[in-house]
Amino acid sequence: MFSLDPWSFPKSLRPDPLKLEFDLEQRLDALLQLHIQVPDQAYTAPILGTSRSGHGVVIDSEGHILTIGYLVTEAQQIWCRKRDGSVVQADVIAYDQPTGFGLLKSFSDLECGYIPMGKASDLSKHDKVYMLGHGGIHQCLKTRIAEVKPFAGSWEYLLEQALFIQPAHPEWSGSPLLNVKGELVGIGSLLTQELKQGQTQQSNMVVPTDLLAPMLNNLIKQGHSGLPPRPWLGLYLEEHDQQLVVQHASPQGPAEEAGILPEDLLVSVAGQRVQDLANFYRHVWSIGQAGVEIPLQIARGAELMTINIRSINRSERLIKPTTH
CATH class of the missing domain: 2.40.10.10 (Trypsin-like serine proteases)
Structure with a gap:
């Protein structure tokens, strides 16, 4: 186990x-x-x-x-x-x-x-931090803040201020990130790779705990934040040459049911041109909460078309947790 x-x-x-x-x-x-x-x-x-x-x-x-x-x-x-x-x-x-x-x-x-909470907002580039591992001190990493910047994931996910650390921890999922005072400032989420000066650099993307406190x-x-649920489309997108390309749509999700196909190019949301994931998400979420209709203009081959997607609450598709 x-x-x-x-x-x-x-x-x-x-x-x-x-x-x-x-x-x-x-x-x-x-x-x-x-x-x-x-x-x-x-x-x-x-x-x-x-x-x-x-x-x-x-x-x-x-x-x-x-x-x-x-x-x-x-x-x-x-x-x-x-x-x-x-x-x-x-x-x-x-x-x-x-x-x-x-x-x-x-x-x-x-x-x-x-572990007491600290403030991730106090961290700056190059600050020393520590990511812990369950194998004791031998699996604890002395690392540094490489960047603090937005992170947009292909699965309709956006953090405006994500933490990136280098060197990266190989067992990052859920791992606590501590500041020099030993306070919790983040939770490990992903391993990311970026090509810089011809070399591939690995980082851990860490979710700052400042988002948790409120x-x-x-x-x-x-069991929830109290905020209205965001509209979910069931789209997986990638950025390519300042264009958003549909990788795939979630099975039986809103986008698939509306007729979105892999390799469709996303041109605009409600008349607002979008070229990157972060702005696409911001425009979609600004239209309203889950259930709102989202008008997308797409390019399919040489044809431009508008497809209206009736969004849902992503949680509706998930098995609900049981408590004992």
């Missing part, structure tokens, strides 16, 4: 506990290794799989666990392995689509402490 691969970063890439302003052992106690089982019929199963693993971090004395949401969306069972080897189960109490955060609650007391109380009490 749990991978216990004893790999290790070189000593030069690991934090030196004697030079830290915080107790690393205490922080590692609050780090959990997650194993998630998802039903075969889940909407996300073909893309994300039915057996998933990553990290979660305890963020308060009540036993709430923060992770990255794609690990736990449509989860049927979640096991959390503590540092001492004991295992407890947890429920999903919220998955916030706009940020990508997943919030869990353990069935029983964790008794492992928690909605945490609502997530705990209501």
